[in-house]
Amino acid sequence: MRQKLVAGNWKMHGGLKANLQLLQGVLAGVADLKGMSVAVCVPFPYLAQAQSVLTGTPVAWGAQNLSEQPQGAFTGEVSAAMLNDFACKYVLVGHSERRAIYGETDALVAEKFAAALAAGLRPVLCVGETLAQRDAGQTIDVVSAQIEAVLKRVGVAAFADAVVAYEPVWAIGTGRTATAAQAQEVHAAIRAQIARADAKVAEGLQILYGGSMKPGNAVELLGMPDIDGGLIGGAALVAADFLAICRAAVQ
Numbered sequence: 001m002r003q004k005l006v007a008g009n010w011k012m013h014g015g016l017k018a019n020l021q022l023l024q025g026v027l028a029g030v031a032d033l034k035g036m037s038v039a040v041c042v043p044f045p046y047l048a049q050a051q052s053v054l055t056g057t058p059v060a061w062g063a064q065n066l067s068e069q070p071q072g073a074f075t076g077e078v079s080a081a082m083l084n085d086f087a088c089k090y091v092l093v094g095h096s097e098r099r100a101i102y103g104e105t106d107a108l109v110a111e112k113f114a115a116a117l118a119a120g121l122r123p124v125l126c127v128g129e130t131l132a133q134r135d136a137g138q139t140i141d142v143v144s145a146q147i148e149a150v151l152k153r154v155g156v157a158a159f160a161d162a163v164v165a166y167e168p169v170w171a172i173g174t175g176r177t178a179t180a181a182q183a184q185e186v187h188a189a190i191r192a193q194i195a196r197a198d199a200k201v202a203e204g205l206q207i208l209y210g211g212s213m214k215p216g217n218a219v220e221l222l223g224m225p226d227i228d229g230g231l232i233g234g235a236a237l238v239a240a241d242f243l244a245i246c247r248a249a250v251q
Helices: 016-030 044-054 080-085 096-102 106-118 131-135 139-154 156-161 180-195 199-204 215-222 239-248
Strands: 004-009 036-041 059-063 090-093 122-127 163-166 206-209 229-232
Touching: 004 163, 004 206, 004 239, 016 036, 016 044, 016 059, 016 239, 036 090, 044 059, 080 106, 090 106, 106 122, 106 139, 106 156, 122 139, 131 139, 139 156, 139 180, 156 199, 163 180, 180 199, 180 206, 180 215, 215 229, 215 239, 229 239
Parallel strands: 004 036, 004 229, 036 059, 059 090, 090 122, 122 163, 163 206, 206 229
Antiparallel strands: none
C-alpha cells in the first residue's frame, strides 16, 4: 500500500522569523499523524534553517530546483551536491513555473531529474497542462510527453526512487481546482504509462496532486485511488491549513 505524502512548496515566500513560526506550527501538529509522510520544499537561503529546525523530526525538507550541472562557472545555480550539504531529501524538478517562466524544456527537466537521482536526492517530477491544452483535449498527450522525456533519459527503474506531481497549470494560484474525477483520470493515466514499462514500479509510485489543494477539497481528492498526496502551494504557508491537508491524508 502506498503511503501518502504531503509536501509544501513555499515558492518565493518566507523570512527567518516567519519560517520559524510556520515550521514550529507544523511540527506541533504532525507528531500524532501516522502512516503518512510530510515534507517542505523551501527557498535555497532557508535550507540551513530547515535543516536546523527539522532534523530529528517527522518532517523532511527539500529544495525547489537544482542545476543539471555538477559544478562550474554557472553563476546563480545550485548543484545537487550543495543540496546534499543541507541533508535535503527531496527536490522539485520541472515545476510549471520553471517551465513557463524560465523556459525549462522537457529535455532539461530530464537532465535535472537525472542529476538529482545521481546525488541520492528524491526528485519530485512536476507535470501538467495549460488551460489551452486542456481545452484542446491534449491533457494526456502533454503529460505523457513530459514523463516520456524522463523515461528515455533515466529508464523506468529510476521512478522507484522518485515522486511525480500532477499540477494542472490552470489550477495553480488561480483558485480553480480540477475536480477529483478530473485529477484521478490524469493520475491513473500516469500510473498506466509507467506500468507499461514496469508494473511493480508503477504500483509503488507516489503521484501527488498539485493544483490548489486546500483543506476544503483535500478529503475528496485524497480519497481517489491514484492520488497519493499533495504538492501544496499557498496552503503550505499557513500551518493550520497545511496540517488540515495532512490530516485528510490519514483519514
